[in-house]
Amino acid sequence: MASENDQTGRTGAAELPIIGPGHTFATVSDKLTAVVLLDRIRKSWVLGLAISFAFVMLFLMSVTVLFLKGTGIWGLNVPVMWGFAIVNFVWWIGIGHAGTLISAILLLLRQEWRTSINRFAEAMTLFAVACAGMFPILHLGRPWVFYWLMPYPNTMALWPQFRSPLVFDVFAVSTYATVSLLFWYVGLLPDLANLRDRAKNKIAQLIYGVMSMGWRGSARHWARYQTSYLLLAGLATPLVVSVHTIVSYDFAVSVVPGWHTTVFPPYFVAGAIFSGFAMVLTLAIPLRAVYDLKDFITDRHLDNMAKVMLATGLIVAYGYLMEDFIAWYGENEYEFFMMLGPGRPFGPYWAFYWALIACNIVIPQLLWFKFARRNVIVLWLISILVNVGMWLERFIIVVTSLSQDFVPANWQEYTPTFWDWSLYLGTIGVFFCLLFLFIRVLPAIAISEMQELAYEVDHRKNLGNDGHGKSNSSHA
Amino acid sequence: MPQIFHPSANTLARASIFGGAFVALGAVLVTHMVIRSPYQTEVHVVKSQPVPFSHEHHVRGLGIDCRYCHTSVEESSFAGLPPTYTCMSCHSQIWTDSPMLAPVRESLALDRPLEWNRIHDVPDYTYFNHAIHVNKGVGCYSCHGRVDLMPLAWKEESMSMGWCLECHRNPEKHLRPREEIYNLEWSVDKDQEAVKAFVTREADAESKEFLMEDDYVSQEELGQLLAAMYEVPTLGHNTPLTNCAVCHR
DSSP states (O other): OOOSSTTTTSSOSOOSOSSOTTOOHHHHHHHHHHHHHTSOOOHHHHHHHHHHHHHHHHHHHHHHHHHHHOGGGSSOOSSOOOOHHHHHHHHHHHHHHHHHIIIIIHHHTTOGGGTTTHHHHHHHHHHHHHHHHHHHHHTSSSGGGGGGGSOOOOTTOOOOOTTOHHHHHHHHHHHHHHHHHHHHHHHHHHHHHHHHHHOOSHHHHHHHHHHTTTOOOOHHHHHHHHHHHHHHHHHHHHHHHHHHHHHHHHHHTSOOTTTOOTTHHHHHHHHHHHHHHHHHHHHHHHHHHHTTOTTTSOHHHHHHHHHHHHHHHHHHHHHHHHHHHHHHHSOOHHHHHHHHSTTTTTSTTHHHHHHHHIIIIIGGGGGGSHHHHHOHHHHHHHHHHHHHHHHHHHHIIIIIHHHSOSOGGGOOOOOOOHHHHHHHHHHHHHHHHHHHHHHHHSOSSOHHHHHHHHHHHHHHHHHHHHSSOOOSSOOO | OOOSSOTHHHHHHHHHHHHHHHHHHHHHHHHHHHHHSHHHHOBTOOOOOSSOOOHIIIIIITOOOHHHHSGGGGTSSSOOOOOHHHHHHHHTTSSTTOGGGHHHHHHHHHTOOOOOOOSOOOOTTSOOOHHHHHHTTBOHHHHHOOGGGOSSOOBSSOOOHHHHHHHHHOGGGTBOOGGGTTOTTOOTTTTHHHHHHHHHHHSOHHHHHHHTTTSOOOHHHHHHHHHHHHTOOOTTOSSOTTSHHHHOO
16 A cells, blocks of 8 residues: 555655555546446435525525615624625635645646545635625625626726726636636536446436537547646636735735735735635545545545645744734834734734634644644644634734724724624535535546546556556556 | 437537527627617607697797796706796786696696606716806707707707716817807807807917818817816816716715
């Protein structure tokens, strides 16, 4: 079991395999298409879908009440005009980023371990962006005129203000959603064709047949597929970085102490990847247990993801440190108050602040140790705590900076109401509902890429053994 | 294994890709056309009124000046609709038995105003001011069209913001001498001699020479002179008429 790869020297001293032993083209395909095509509807799946659907209902109810009564149903008040809606927007969009990182950046870096997690990480991106994309519209006082944010010739002769980062957000998020969807769909084409060919049911054949757009797997198809996939990865990579940078501009471009910080763009991006990987782990661990996918999502994957989480977590910690250092070094009394005084650490939200430090900085340090990375339960708990911590980070940034800024007569705390919470929990329901549906109708792991991986691993093994690149299955 | 799709599916797939693009494009175009159509803007749409009042008869036929009824147009932001008393100043003597005028008589008898249906209704967040336009050289014609040819009133222009801004950006295309504000038939071409006389009278030597160079004064040339005379901010002016605060207070 240990180290089939290090004989070639290509992947270094890998201690854990990247794919379970003995897999061929057929076994990979059988196993992964079975989840979609053959598997009976599982009780756990139905239960999960039912629970998340209940939260979708909560979401719809919250939105209905919001549209009927206005944003006054939230706990927003004059100094704190951005509350949960923006906190959750940034949180969700951050979660989405790991999916693109895994599928695009790791593809450009030719990391083989991306293969088994990229598909559902991309799906996670899409669903997280769907949740995120709703908040900028829902938190508008007049959501029905949201389209005024788009530049189109209109009878008012009006255009959006291109100097506002909130307008950049429209372009960033819509482009991100479109490119992520395309990237995900292009990646799905060969797998949809696989499902089409294996489906026994006529309706399933038709649906997968239409969706696979006549994929025949010819050499020409594959050559063009590889090119376009790589190009999309090359496009998606700067997108990930710029989208969350633009989200950080919502704050960094302002003059508010605690917001006007030049470290925000890289530190927000790092935070996004941090929380995104935490969410991938939170989802991957139960997924591989329930669907028995431990051959594909191996401990090696969890280990690598934990390492990325640790690395980005350290960048985030550096971000906090820099904010505090500059607050001290800069000698601006407002910033000092916010960062080191009664603003964040010793103010009305001190408990949130210290919980954030514990979740994002202290606890992830366990990931330095192998036992934490290898122990699935510990890793899962850490990943959940990081999700909580990254939510707290956005809460602290948004709320503390607004509630106590330049004019003390303008200080007011923000207390979320039921409708703040219900909308947040509702989007979590939307996310999981989409995810459950995705797992059922589309392959959660990229089949063709796993087949390629199985072939390569096998090929390398044979090279090591007898010097001949003999594979134990045909390469169609 | 039998084929899932008949070969005709190829054509269907190709057609659906093109068709999809056309449907999307068509939806955009249809929306564009609908919001600019009379259905939305009510341009040239006649509304029913309690009394079928004819501007054509009163203005063109009888030669009544606009200000006889719309009294406050020069002083107020609101041009005003005439009260029943204005109607009755004549109609207590003429057509006193006309069934068409029954609502007017009833209005006077019961001391209840006539409920006219408003044709030009800009939203209440738009603070339009009639007096400033009339005093800065914008004639009735520019916004309301040939009211003297309307048997029943209609809207001549869409009153959309883009239409307002077009003139606020280039007011010289519509300015006319103050004496001609209520003259619905006036135009630079039709009244060229009078315009030349006006320029000769009002412009200083240098601008006169410039404006009359080709022995013809165009609307733009006259407009530039009038904009300077009436202090109308034109494009590039430091207090442009396109500032939000001009209308959206």
